[in-house]
Amino acid sequence: METTHDQEQQQASALADSIPTTPCGRMAQHYATRGWAVLPLHGLTGTAESLMCTCVAGAACTTPGAHMLDGFELQDATSDSETIAEWFADYPSANVGIVTGGPRDLAVIRYDRARLPAAARAVLDDLLSGAPGIAQFPDSSSAEAYVAMPATSPATAYEIYPGLSVATAGALIVAPPSRIGASEMDWVAEPPPDLPTVLWSCDELRERVRSGQAVRPVVRRLSDVAAEPMGWLWPLYIPLRAITLLDGDPGRGKSTLLADLTARVTRGDYAPSSDDAMPTGAVLMLSGEDDFASVVRPRLEAARADLAKVFALTEVMSLSDSARQRISLADHVEAIEDACREHGIRLVIVDPVMDFLGGGVDSRSDHAVRNALAPLAAMARELDLAVVLVRHLVKRQSGGALNHGSGSIAFGGLARSALRVQLTDDGPELVSVKSPGLRPPSLRFDIIDSVGASGCPIGNVEWKGASTPSTAPDDSAAARAEAFLRRHLEAGQVSATELQKEAKAQDIGWRKVEEAKSAIGVTSRRHGKTWVWSLPAQGRKDAAPLEQDGLAVFEDGDSEEGCQP
Numbered sequence: 001m002e003t004t005h006d007q008e009q010q011q012a013s014a015l016a017d018s019i020p021t022t023p024c025g026r027m028a029q030h031y032a033t034r035g036w037a038v039l040p041l042h043g044l045t046g047t048a049e050s051l052m053c054t055c056v057a058g059a060a061c062t063t064p065g066a067h068m069l070d071g072f073e074l075q076d077a078t079s080d081s082e083t084i085a086e087w088f089a090d091y092p093s094a095n096v097g098i099v100t101g102g103p104r105d106l107a108v109i110r111y112d113r114a115r116l117p118a119a120a121r122a123v124l125d126d127l128l129s130g131a132p133g134i135a136q137f138p139d140s141s142s143a144e145a146y147v148a149m150p151a152t153s154p155a156t157a158y159e160i161y162p163g164l165s166v167a168t169a170g171a172l173i174v175a176p177p178s179r180i181g182a183s184e185m186d187w188v189a190e191p192p193p194d195l196p197t198v199l200w201s202c203d204e205l206r207e208r209v210r211s212g213q214a215v216r217p218v219v220r221r222l223s224d225v226a227a228e229p230m231g232w233l234w235p236l237y238i239p240l241r242a243i244t245l246l247d248g249d250p251g252r253g254k255s256t257l258l259a260d261l262t263a264r265v266t267r268g269d270y271a272p273s274s275d276d277a278m279p280t281g282a283v284l285m286l287s288g289e290d291d292f293a294s295v296v297r298p299r300l301e302a303a304r305a306d307l308a309k310v311f312a313l314t315e316v317m318s319l320s321d322s323a324r325q326r327i328s329l330a331d332h333v334e335a336i337e338d339a340c341r342e343h344g345i346r347l348v349i350v351d352p353v354m355d356f357l358g359g360g361v362d363s364r365s366d367h368a369v370r371n372a373l374a375p376l377a378a379m380a381r382e383l384d385l386a387v388v389l390v391r392h393l394v395k396r397q398s399g400g401a402l403n404h405g406s407g408s409i410a411f412g413g414l415a416r417s418a419l420r421v422q423l424t425d426d427g428p429e430l431v432s433v434k435s436p437g438l439r440p441p442s443l444r445f446d447i448i449d450s451v452g453a454s455g456c457p458i459g460n461v462e463w464k465g466a467s468t469p470s471t472a473p474d475d476s477a478a479a480r481a482e483a484f485l486r487r488h489l490e491a492g493q494v495s496a497t498e499l500q501k502e503a504k505a506q507d508i509g510w511r512k513v514e515e516a517k518s519a520i521g522v523t524s525r526r527h528g529k530t531w532v533w534s535l536p537a538q539g540r541k542d543a544a545p546l547e548q549d550g551l552a553v554f555e556d557g558d559s560e561e562g563c564q565p
């Protein structure tokens with residue numbers, strides 16, 4: 001075989017000496033020595049202003065200079081130098097084409113840099129860096145890499161990704177220096193002395209390119225989006241089709257408050273302090289801490305819930321071996337969705353959310369929390385129900401670094417509404433800290449002693465109406481900024497840069513933080529190149545307990561009042 005190949009090369013050079021030929025003809029011989037099968041293509045004729053194809057269609061040709069000469073077929077492609085020499089002598093204006101595949105597994109990866117998504121482009125550039133055979137189209141963002149691909153690849157030319165096509169065996173490629181426009185195609189470097197063998201198939205190539213991209217844009221024309229009014233479980237406080245966050249220190253009555261809401265939903269009663277009826281339906285509870293028999297049921301009875309419409313979900317069971325495992329938001333959203341569909345759920349309560357994130361989810365990782373909760377948010381949209389996630393706030397422990405609270409950013413970001421139960425001088429209060437609509441007033445409530453059907457004392461909520469204007473939005477912005485500073489500086493000094501980042505993440509205006517800084521006497525000192533802030537000595541944690549704020553570290557261990565045996 002080698003001898004034949006050498007002979008062909010000798011013949012080719014002999015012919016090149018004896019027969020006048022063109023740039024395309026010479027390059028065709030060069031390709032043939034690589035074992036590639038070539039074909040003559042129609043070329044272009046005419047002046048630069050009026051170029052037209054040499055085929056019968058002429059100026060009307062839709063693929064000028066890019067299709068086979070009349071009477072030729074793909075099977076005619078050859079590496080025989082004598083035949084090639086004759087073709088290009090007969091058709092001096094012919095372009096040169098290559099048929100992919102063959103003994104060398106020639107494949108051509110065509111990519112349009114203008115169309116490829118940026119991340120995919122970076123991956124492709126990396127994969128092809130140093131590849132010897134890259135041809136460029138004149139005046140175009142497209143290029144073609146000549147590679148060897150395993151013969152197992154699908155044998156067609158097709159787009160495997162937006163802006164990325166692969167021509168494997170049996171495709172006709174227009175090769176340099178063919179003229180297909182005002183100028184000629186060209187090699188970025190000299191035509192490849194040998195092909196790099198690419199070890200991936202088309203599918204693998206697609207996966208690699210796709211792996212560079214975490215997301216692809218899914219755009220919708222706004223005129224195609226049906227307008228629909230915001231639906232509410234509790235107007236302005238708890239939206240339907242979304243996640244609501246309910247924060248509060250342990251023992252402040254969050255679970256009692258939710259028992260009251262649950263009861264109202266099961267009865268289709270009015271929302272607290274409102275003239276609007278809540279949508280009637282069932283409630284699904286994922287409750288991690290309170291015992292259903294001794295705490296949850298008595299509490300719901302005290303709130304006059306229709307218990308037939310309240311469902312508890314704590315475990316999932318494997319269909320194959322009946323093995324049970326604790327339910328987790330990260331792994332079992334589909335099971336939760338099944339339960340919701342089956343029982344007509346309008347409200348899902350996860351109390352507390354940290355108990356149900358799933359073992360593998362790092363609650364401090366923004367990314368992990370987002371990934372775990374996004375399917376839940378999608379489920380809420382799909383099923384037109386409300387999800388309430390309960391978080392405990394605990395006073396910051398010693399040595400608390402800022403990043404301990406980073407999980408909270410993802411929670412707050414995913415939730416469309418955020419509520420907080422806090423204690424004021426006049427008793428507990430429900431405050432809206434984030435609302436998809438107008439910010440609703442803060443509502444006072446009391447936990448009053450009640451008795452469940454089983455006879456054990458249990459708390460029940462009594463709503464006291466809107467708070468006095470002391471918690472109007474203006475004030476609360478300042479209060480939030482002050483609480484933010486106290487919280488983050490409580491354990492020691494923190495750099496201003498870090499505070500700025502954190503304030504931004506929590507949507508607290510830096511101006512407010514600076515005002516709070518002077519209001520509570522925070523000092524700043526230069527430390528190397530950075531400014532560090534610290535609380536005045538008497539403001540540290542030993543002296544000034546944080547009363548009504550927190551939004552940072554979550555810990556297990558909230559057990560609200562219950563009926564202990």
Ligand SMILES: [Zn+2]
Nearest residue numbers: 053055061064
């Ligand atoms: Zn044509």
